[in-house]
Amino acid sequence: MSDLKPFYVRDPWVFDPKERPKARAEISPGFATRCLHAGFDPRQSMEEFRSFVPPIVPSMTYPYTKPDEVPCPVYGRTRTPTNTVLEKRLAALEGGRACLSAGSGSQALFQLIFTLARPGDNVVTSLNIFGEGYKQAASIFPERCGLRFRFVNDPGNPEEWASAIDSKTRLVWVETPSNPCLFVTDLEAVAEAAHSRGVPLLVDNTTATGALQQPMKLGADIVLLSLTKFMAGNATVIGGAIIGPEGLIEDIRWNTTEFVGSIMPPHDAWLMLQYLETLPLRMERHSRNARKTADFLSAHPKILQVNYPGLESHPQHGLAQRQMNDCGGLMSFVVRGGKTGAVGLMQRFKLIVQAVTFGTSRSICMHPATITHEHLTLEEREKAGIDDGLIRFSVGLEEPEDIIEDLDQALAGI
Numbered sequence: 001m002s003d004l005k006p007f008y009v010r011d012p013w014v015f016d017p018k019e020r021p022k023a024r025a026e027i028s029p030g031f032a033t034r035c036l037h038a039g040f041d042p043r044q045s046m047e048e049f050r051s052f053v054p055p056i057v058p059s060m061t062y063p064y065t066k067p068d069e070v071p072c073p074v075y076g077r078t079r080t081p082t083n084t085v086l087e088k089r090l091a092a093l094e095g096g097r098a099c100l101s102a103g104s105g106s107q108a109l110f111q112l113i114f115t116l117a118r119p120g121d122n123v124v125t126s127l128n129i130f131g132e133g134y135k136q137a138a139s140i141f142p143e144r145c146g147l148r149f150r151f152v153n154d155p156g157n158p159e160e161w162a163s164a165i166d167s168k169t170r171l172v173w174v175e176t177p178s179n180p181c182l183f184v185t186d187l188e189a190v191a192e193a194a195h196s197r198g199v200p201l202l203v204d205n206t207t208a209t210g211a212l213q214q215p216m217k218l219g220a221d222i223v224l225l226s227l228t229k230f231m232a233g234n235a236t237v238i239g240g241a242i243i244g245p246e247g248l249i250e251d252i253r254w255n256t257t258e259f260v261g262s263i264m265p266p267h268d269a270w271l272m273l274q275y276l277e278t279l280p281l282r283m284e285r286h287s288r289n290a291r292k293t294a295d296f297l298s299a300h301p302k303i304l305q306v307n308y309p310g311l312e313s314h315p316q317h318g319l320a321q322r323q324m325n326d327c328g329g330l331m332s333f334v335v336r337g338g339k340t341g342a343v344g345l346m347q348r349f350k351l352i353v354q355a356v357t358f359g360t361s362r363s364i365c366m367h368p369a370t371i372t373h374e375h376l377t378l379e380e381r382e383k384a385g386i387d388d389g390l391i392r393f394s395v396g397l398e399e400p401e402d403i404i405e406d407l408d409q410a411l412a413g414i
């Protein structure tokens with residue numbers, strides 16, 4: 001029996017700190033205009049498909065006429081014309097050079113790490129990451145792929161990030177503001193720590209979105225987005241994206257969509273394009289409502305702590321003001337009485353819905369210690385701020401007075 005021949009025909013992407021994302025001057029027009037126009041010019045759509053909106057092309061295969069040339073797109077697992085418009089738009093919104101759409105944000109993270117790292121390599125991050133990301137880092141990658149994850153103790157100290165990096169580090173991964181405790185990481189400082197050791201910086205921009213925070217302007221090389229949350233804004237789509245250098249994106253596309261898995265379905269990609277048109281307006285309203293709600297909660301005697309970077313009491317308030325345009329719609333708070341207090345409060349809500357997501361037009365809440373961060377050890381939970389009385393609260397687009405009234409009546413009942 002002969003050995004199988006390796007058939008890897010792409011050279012793996014190698015990080016070059018000199019290869020920067022698009023410069024500010026290259027990113028134009030403004031953000032709201034890019035939400036509407038990037039990636040599709042209706043005046044240049046083909047004559048037979050003249051259309052004001054980008055077309056949905058559900059075809060999973062793409063006919064061709066030259067039998068000795070590989071067409072592009074060739075097969076819907078890897079690329080479709082609708083996904084290409086979405087990918088160009090997302091790259092433009094983050095100021096990156098290229099983008100790959102994915103079935104979910106968690107899938108996008110998996111595809112990135114799977115492509116970048118080899119057995120024995122490591123990734124440096126902190127406990128301020130979303131629940132499924134933590135499960136990939138703490139269990140799936142170490143047990144199945146031989147990767148190690150280093151969780152820095154104090155993510156507010158750039159020197160800790162720097163000293164956790166060694167010759168086997170392939171990626172530094174930051175989520176800011178983090179879900180669910182809204183920890184804000186200093187992106188310029190961590191980018192400097194990563195780049196001085198030749199390692200790329202990944203920033204998960206899901207909670208802020210490009211409307212409120214531009215990580216690539218602050219030094220990020222790669223941006224991760226769950227499109228499922230504020231980007232879609234109404235809990236009707238699951239999707240994700242990775243934005244980064246062209247070589248990396250094509251490496252991920254090759255390794256994880258040519259032979260395994262698929263990009264986001266084109267119907268969902270088309271829906272995303274519609275939802276993105278209102279992203280800046282929605283984020284403005286989410287932020288305004290959240291600020292009012294955070295003020296109400298932080299003055300309430302039954303609330304022990306409110307995690308919202310827009311509050312002056314937030315430990316990284318000054319940093320958030322410097323690195324974000326506004327603070328968005330996600331917050332969390334600790335209610336008196338631990339788990340009993342949290343459960344009692346959530347059961348009394350009349351308007352606010354209990355469900356596992358955030359970034360929806362409707363206000364929504366969830367108990368992280370039960371649902372998303374249940375796998376952390378007690379010590380890790382303490383370090384990450386996942387108190388038993390913690391409720392994750394995503395402030396919706398309702399009238400702010402109605403949200404506050406619902407919180408007020410529920411708090412009066414516990």
Ligand SMILES: Cc1ncc(COP(=O)(O)O)c(C=O)c1O
Binds near residue numbers: 107227
């Ligand atoms: C910050 C953050 N990034 C990524 C994800 C993953 O997104 P998805 O639900 O699309 O897999 C989540 C999910 O909660 C998240 O909170």
